[in-house]
Amino acid sequence: MKRCVxxxxxxxxxxxxxxxxxxxRKGGRxxxxxxxxxxxxxxxxILAIACLSAAAxxxxxxxxxxxxxxxxxxxxxxSSAPFLHIDTLRPADRGAxxxxxxxxxxxxxxxxxxxQGQPIPVPGGLIHHWLGTIFIHGVTIAQTLAFLQDYDNxxxxxxxxxxxxxxxxxxxxxxxxxxxxxxxxxxxxxLNTEYDxxxxxxxxxxxxxxxxxxxIAEVENAGKPNESEKPVGNDSGFLWRLNSYWRFLQRxxxxxxxxxxxxxxxxxxxxxRWLISPFITSIPKESLVFTLTRTRxxxxxxxxxxx
Numbered sequence: 001m002k003r004c005v006x007x008x009x010x011x012x013x014x015x016x017x018x019x020x021x022x023x024x025r026k027g028g029r030x031x032x033x034x035x036x037x038x039x040x041x042x043x044x045x046i047l048a049i050a051c052l053s054a055a056a057x058x059x060x061x062x063x064x065x066x067x068x069x070x071x072x073x074x075x076x077x078x079s080s081a082p083f084l085h086i087d088t089l090r091p092a093d094r095g096a097x098x099x100x101x102x103x104x105x106x107x108x109x110x111x112x113x114x115x116q117g118q119p120i121p122v123p124g125g126l127i128h129h130w131l132g133t134i135f136i137h138g139v140t141i142a143q144t145l146a147f148l149q150d151y152d153n154x155x156x157x158x159x160x161x162x163x164x165x166x167x168x169x170x171x172x173x174x175x176x177x178x179x180x181x182x183x184x185x186x187x188x189x190x191l192n193t194e195y196d197x198x199x200x201x202x203x204x205x206x207x208x209x210x211x212x213x214x215x216i217a218e219v220e221n222a223g224k225p226n227e228s229e230k231p232v233g234n235d236s237g238f239l240w241r242l243n244s245y246w247r248f249l250q251r252x253x254x255x256x257x258x259x260x261x262x263x264x265x266x267x268x269x270x271x272x273r274w275l276i277s278p279f280i281t282s283i284p285k286e287s288l289v290f291t292l293t294r295t296r297x298x299x300x301x302x303x304x305x306x307x
Contacts, residue, residue, distance in 0.1 A: 057266045059233035059240050063125040067241055067264045070120050070127055074113040074262060075245075083206060084247060084258050085109065085131055101135040102252060106292055108132045108285060111260075125240065128263045128284035134292045137254040139299050141207050144248055144255050145199065147299055148209065151177045157298045161290055163190070173199040180219075181239075185283050189238045190222040192229060209246040216240060237266025257295065261288050 082088055086097050097107060111129040154165035164180035175197040183189045194215040201207045218235035221227045241264035249256040263284050
């Protein structure tokens with residue numbers, strides 16, 4: 001079993017850790033004792049996350065079964081729900097939300113699928129379920145889909161989160177793709193991931209895309225001569241599964257884009273949960289917002305995206 005990295009390594013400089021820097025800026029308004037306490041707390045968080053990343057965790061069959069059950073129920077609910085999540089709101093609220101979207105806001109919601117009204121237990125794991133919606137003015141569904149399906153070039157537009165991207169195989173509207181992901185939250189994790197992606201054009205104004213991860217491997221020593229993959233499902237547990245569900249609605253002079261993501265990570269030991277849970281659980285939302293934001297930025301600015 002790997003040992004935790006030395007504490008001196010965890011004490012990264014503030015310019016390398018936005019969270020650390022933010023707290024220290026706040027600390028400038030505190031007295032000396034409070035600033036010392038803030039530094040100690042943040043160093044403890046950094047050490048805890050680094051140690052959690054260094055310790056291997058085995059993905060258990062019961063964890064996978066719980067995630068699969070959660071996904072099955074979630075997809076069943078999606079199939080019977082209104083096309084966009086925003087359409088579940090009351091008319092007055094729905095109108096206000098569409099106004100916010102057209103003004104450029106990103107609306108996010110944290111979801112939790114239940115089984116007969118009860119939370120679904122996930123032994124040894126955590127399920128993160130987020131939904132986000134944006135409006136992209138001046139583009140069409142055809143342009144949006146063409147951009148998203150250009151998998152060989154996605155790394156150019158979604159950096160630094162996506163370091164490499166490649167189309168493995170295409171059969172009509174079914175794609176098999178590879179993405180090398182970079183996730184950073186105090187520590188940096190590199191992941192080689194593969195997905196099955198299916199697109200469907202429902203009518204002239206609506207389309208969908210559903211993506212299911214088929215392989216996620218954590219990379220050690222990325223970019224070095226001794227680069228290698230950890231055994232799949234026997235790693236730091238930063239990301240074990242990732243499913244994404246896109247919905248596209250062309251209306252009001254642009255396209256409404258909804259992205260729903262369901263991911264699985266390792267559980268956090270009880271003794272560390274209070275300390276690092278906010279950091280770990282914030283990553284899925286940040287990734288979702290980044291993906292939607294970058295999609296809009298590129299489509300609005302990309303000359304080749306217009307006919």
